[in-house]
Amino acid sequence: xxxxxxxxxxxxxxxxxxxxxxxxxxxxxxxxxxxxxxxxxxxxxxxxxxxxxxxxxxxxxxxxxxxxxxxxxxxxxxxxxxxxxxxxxxxxxxxxxxxxxxxxxxxxxxxxxxxxxxxxxxxxxxxxxxxxxxxxxxxxxxxxxxxxxxxxxxxxxxxxxxxxxxxxxxxxxxxxxxxxxxxxxxxxxxxxxxxxxxxxxxxxxxxxxxxxxxxxxxxxxxxxxxxxxxxxxxxxxxxxxxxxxxxxxxxxxxxxxxxxxxxxxxxxxxxxxxxx
Numbered sequence: 001x002x003x004x005x006x007x008x009x010x011x012x013x014x015x016x017x018x019x020x021x022x023x024x025x026x027x028x029x030x031x032x033x034x035x036x037x038x039x040x041x042x043x044x045x046x047x048x049x050x051x052x053x054x055x056x057x058x059x060x061x062x063x064x065x066x067x068x069x070x071x072x073x074x075x076x077x078x079x080x081x082x083x084x085x086x087x088x089x090x091x092x093x094x095x096x097x098x099x100x101x102x103x104x105x106x107x108x109x110x111x112x113x114x115x116x117x118x119x120x121x122x123x124x125x126x127x128x129x130x131x132x133x134x135x136x137x138x139x140x141x142x143x144x145x146x147x148x149x150x151x152x153x154x155x156x157x158x159x160x161x162x163x164x165x166x167x168x169x170x171x172x173x174x175x176x177x178x179x180x181x182x183x184x185x186x187x188x189x190x191x192x193x194x195x196x197x198x199x200x201x202x203x204x205x206x207x208x209x210x211x212x213x214x215x216x217x218x219x220x221x222x223x224x225x226x227x228x229x230x231x232x233x234x235x236x237x238x239x240x241x242x243x244x245x246x247x248x249x250x251x252x253x254x255x256x257x258x259x260x261x262x263x264x265x266x267x268x269x270x271x272x273x274x275x276x
Contacts, residue, residue: 007133008056008106010114010172011038012095015047032133039098040117057102066094076179077188081153089190092158093175100172103165111137112168115160125212129160132209136162143167143204147211155191156198156206170202177201 036055040047041063050058067087074086096114103112111133121129132145144167150157161171174197181196182188198204 006033006035006106006110008103008110008112009034009036010096010099010112010168011036011040011050011117012099012114013040013092013116015040015044015050015117037099037102039095057099059098061098063091066091070094073179077182079182079186080188084189086188089188090175090178092190093178096172097175100169103169103172106165108165110165111162112165113160113162114168114171119159122212128209128211132162132211142207144171144198145207145209148208151191153189153192155189155193155195158190158194160211167204170204171198 034054036053036058038050038053038055038058039061040050040059041061043060070087070090074090077086080086103110106112113133136145144161144163146156146161147159150159161168163171171194174194177197178188178193181193181201185196198206
């Protein structure tokens with residue numbers, strides 16, 4: 001890979017945990033020039049590791065300064081699944097938006113990776129991500145890479161994403177468009193809205209690559225969906241196909257086979273299930 005290859009890390013959100021030893025293989029890739037754009041909340045002792053990174057931009061915000069605006073905005077999103085925490089989602093998107101404007105300083109070919117602080121990298125997942133980073137640099141067949149699985153409510157996982165500057169700026173600006181999407185679809189859910197934003201509205205091509213997402217010791221993408229490269233097509237599971245219907249109960253998605261059987265008739269017309 002060319003020594004002039006540049007990789008920009010977008011790190012944002014609440015710093016609950018940060019283990020430099022887990023991130024070391026990604027942070028020390030040879031032949032890649034790395035920069036870090038970081039936006040987080042009030043400073044804590046955990047930020048010591050962050051400050052050692054060669055960051056281009058680092059900001060701290062007081063959550064109390066932003067909360068009134070977030071609460072006012074959250075009041076309009078009434079139709080949502082029970083598990084969705086609207087204010088937490090809006091705080092996350094606020095941070096995305098803060099960092100999107102800083103991508104203007106980079107050339108269009110610059111590779112950008114948006115990732116949460118609290119991902120636990122295993123050896124297997126790190127190898128998969130490094131392979132995807134190297135492959136994506138010369139990739140023109142798709143616009144964004146997102147780990148497979150974690151397609152809650154028919155959406156896309158928002159834990160990690162990889163793409164070039166233009167696509168990643170669009171990705172990070174979801175918060176500014178979410179109110180319009182809610183008016184169109186009358187539904188609020190972060191993963192579902194991310195797919196609606198990237199695929200339905202901006203027609204980006206998404207590549208899904210194998211990557212086990214561990215968040216603070218919990219597997220985020222337990223499902224085993226094999227998604228085609230073009231996400232405008234159906235998302236296909238090894239066991240069944242499903243259409244993009246946001247109102248499927250969460251306990252069905254994560255339940256055991258017996259629960260799936262109980263709901264099978266109720267979902268007829270929305271889901272087409274193969275024999276178990």
